[in-house]
Amino acid sequence: MSSVGGAVVAAAAAAAAGGGGAGTPHVLAVDDSSVDRAVIAAILRSSSFRVTAVDSGKRALELLGSEPNVSMIITDYWMPEMTGYELLKKVKESSELKQIPVVIMSSENVPTRITRCLEEGAEDFLVKPVRPSDVYRVFSRVLR
Amino acid sequence: FNGAAHLVRADDSDAATNRRRRPAPPGYLDEQFSQVEDLQDETSPNFTEEVVSLFFKDSTRLMTNIEQTMEKYPRDFSRWDAHVQQLKGSCSSIGASRMKNECTSFRNSCGAGNIESCMRSLQKVKGEHAALRQKLESYFQLLRQAGPAGMAIRHGGM
Numbered sequence: 419m420s421s422v423g424g425a426v427v428a429a430a431a432a433a434a435a436g437g438g439g440a441g442t443p444h445v446l447a448v449d450d451s452s453v454d455r456a457v458i459a460a461i462l463r464s465s466s467f468r469v470t471a472v473d474s475g476k477r478a479l480e481l482l483g484s485e486p487n488v489s490m491i492i493t494d495y496w497m498p499e500m501t502g503y504e505l506l507k508k509v510k511e512s513s514e515l516k517q518i519p520v521v522i523m524s525s526e527n528v529p530t531r532i533t534r535c536l537e538e539g540a541e542d543f544l545v546k547p548v549r550p551s552d553v554y555r556v557f558s559r560v561l562r
Numbered sequence: 563f564n565g566a567a568h569l570v571r572a573d574d575s576d577a578a579t580n581r582r583r584r585p586a587p588p589g590y591l592d593e594q595f596s597q598v599e600d601l602q603d604e605t606s607p608n609f610t611e612e613v614v615s616l617f618f619k620d621s622t623r624l625m626t627n628i629e630q631t632m633e634k635y636p637r638d639f640s641r642w643d644a645h646v647q648q649l650k651g652s653c654s655s656i657g658a659s660r661m662k663n664e665c666t667s668f669r670n671s672c673g674a675g676n677i678e679s680c681m682r683s684l685q686k687v688k689g690e691h692a693a694l695r696q697k698l699e700s701y702f703q704l705l706r707q708a709g710p711a712g713m714a715i716r717h718g719g720m
Contacts, residue, residue, distance in 0.1 A: 451620065451648075451651065451652060451655065452616045452619070452620055453613060453616045453617050453620055453652050453655045453656060454651075454652075454655050456609075456612065456613050456616055457598060457601070457613060457655055457656075460601040460606065460609060461601065463605075464601060464603070496647075525647070525650070525651040525654060526647075546651065546654060546655065547594050547597070547654050547655050547657075549597060550597070550600075550601075
């Protein structure tokens, strides 16, 4: 992983967010798999993002309701009770949250699934296992 | 397993270059495990072992779920498949390639509606799980014994 490149992305995003006072971009990672949560959080932290990792869409919405400065959401697609797609829809339907970019992750490369998410407003769709280079590519574009 | 056979030069800090020099051989783990190891640093010095521990906790639970589901819902292949898909995803995340491949076979058996094949696949998955646990325990023990030089030992022999 280019941690230097990732740090540049994070710094640029912080600057875009309003200068030095805005701090490090805060990414919300959502995945019911503890393994995937650990890995995606580590990838994001290696790119100098501040990360909060939660295990469900419900917890993600709870956090979004109390934490005003989430810069981006990266969520697994297939989760029990609330899928990543359903979370995406709720975010995009909310006047307070709809500006937050959402990236979907999935272990399955299903074209109809990808299309559906992109049409609903997802910024990108990453196939697992997610690599640091995937995160760098997407986040550098979205948070520029 | 012979991690010592793939010692990386201690003065070569370019992990990616070293991986290119020694492509991950077919075995218990694939390139994804290297990606996980590369996330380990001085702020998370035990990251790899922590993730592996999470994997075995998670995968043990998932395999128990699969067995219970197969018992409780006989011939409900789509339900079985959903659980195996989860397990396969977990395997994929840490690069457990042989176990992942057995999960793929299991899913194929579910798709074919073949109970005997599913039962065999379950046993194979459990076998690969046990073997991987043993391999990784040995691997981490080797790293601990090697001390700081252990950072130079990659999983290439697995």
